[in-house]
Amino acid sequence: GENVEQHPSTLSVQEGDxxxxxxxxxxxxxxxxxxxxxxxxxxxxxxxxxRSNVGEKKDQRIAVTLNKTAKHFSLHITETQPEDSxxxxxAASRGGANSKLTFGKGIxxxxxx
Amino acid sequence: xxxxxxxxRHLVRRRGQEARLRCSPMKGHSHVYWYRQLPEEGLKxxxxxxxENIIDExxxxxxxxxxxxxxxxxxxxxxxxxxxxxxxxxxxxSSPGSGGATEAxxxxxxxxxxx
Numbered sequence: 001g002e003n004v005e006q007h008p009s010t011l012s013v014q015e016g017d018x019x020x021x022x023x024x025x026x027x028x029x030x031x032x033x034x035x036x037x038x039x040x041x042x043x044x045x046x047x048x049x050x051r052s053n054v055g056e057k058k059d060q061r062i063a064v065t066l067n068k069t070a071k072h073f074s075l076h077i078t079e080t081q082p083e084d085s086x087x088x089x090x091a092a093s094r095g096g097a098n099s100k101l102t103f104g105k106g107i108x109x110x111x112x113x
Numbered sequence: 114x115x116x117x118x119x120x121x122r123h124l125v126r127r128r129g130q131e132a133r134l135r136c137s138p139m140k141g142h143s144h145v146y147w148y149r150q151l152p153e154e155g156l157k158x159x160x161x162x163x164x165e166n167i168i169d170e171x172x173x174x175x176x177x178x179x180x181x182x183x184x185x186x187x188x189x190x191x192x193x194x195x196x197x198x199x200x201x202x203x204x205x206x207s208s209p210g211s212g213g214a215t216e217a218x219x220x221x222x223x224x225x226x227x228x
Contacts, residue, residue: 006155034216043117043204043219044156089155099208100146100169101217103155 002027004092006104013080014112023090023104024072030092033066033073034101038087048075080111115140117207117220118187125226126195134190134223138207144168145188146217147180150202162188163210195227 003026013019025033031052036044050057050064050073057064063076077084087108091101118137126132138145144163148156161169162182173180177195182188192199202224206217 036219043119043221046216046218049216095215099144099210099215099217100158100161100172101148101156101206102158103148105155 002030002092002094002102004090004102004104006090006107008107009105010108010110012110012112015080015082017080019075019077019080019084019109019111021075021088021090021107021109022072023074023092024070025092025102026071027092027094027102028068028071029094030102032093032095032099033064034091034093035064035075036089036091036103038089038106044089077109080109082111082113085109085111117205117218119205119220119223121223122221123224123226125228127228128196129194132192132195132199132225134192134203134205134225135187136190136205136207136220137187138205139218142207142209142218144208144210145182146206146208147188147190148204148206150204150222152201156204159190192225195225197227200225200227 006023034049037047038044050066061078066073087106089106090104093101146161147159150156158172160173160180177193179191202222204222206219208215208217
């Protein structure tokens with residue numbers, strides 16, 4: 001089955017700096033890669049996703065890149081703000097009847113004011 | 114348009130009791146997924162359902178756990194004879210489905226504590 005690994009496990013940045021979170025996946029049939037943000041006591045919130053037919057997607061301060069050959073994808077957050085502090089999860093899915101998400105273990109991002 | 118609704122938000126059960134967790138998907142969504150999250154860990158897939166059908170239950174423990182998504186009403190995750198190891202946050206997600214990989218939106222979860 002699919003295996004998603006996420007690293008580093010914690011990341012601390014100064015407010016205004018950029019943060020990059022990387023994930024690798026093992027199943028070459030995976031074609032959908034979402035990123036979720038989870039705040040304490042809340043459910044995961046979908047913040048951006050990418051499909052295997054594109055290499056990059058951007059939404060304001062957030063961008064995601066995908067390298068299908070190397071089987072890794074990354075979340076980029078620019079101009080970080082304290083409210084970006086949360087746990088971020090990457091996930092992968094094949095779609096269709098196999099549309100379950102396989103999650104990485106998450107990374108705790110801390111943005112220092 | 115209300116999001117995914119889960120209830121109760123917190124549930125305390127004694128060992129051996131039954132736990133029933135409910136999930137109402139977003140309006141227009143016919144696909145429901147259940148995930149379990151242990152402290153300091155990621156989310157683990159349990160089961161994928163469409164109305165009246167279980168599509169994938171490869172993540173469900175073989176005993177004590179069951180799930181349904183009836184034609185009318187919410188999806189139910191049922192845990193019989195709970196044990197301390199069942200203590201976790203249980204999240205439901207819904208998607209519109211209709212083939213392919215589509216966005217899944219999560220509820221706020223039910224935090225089950227077994228005492």
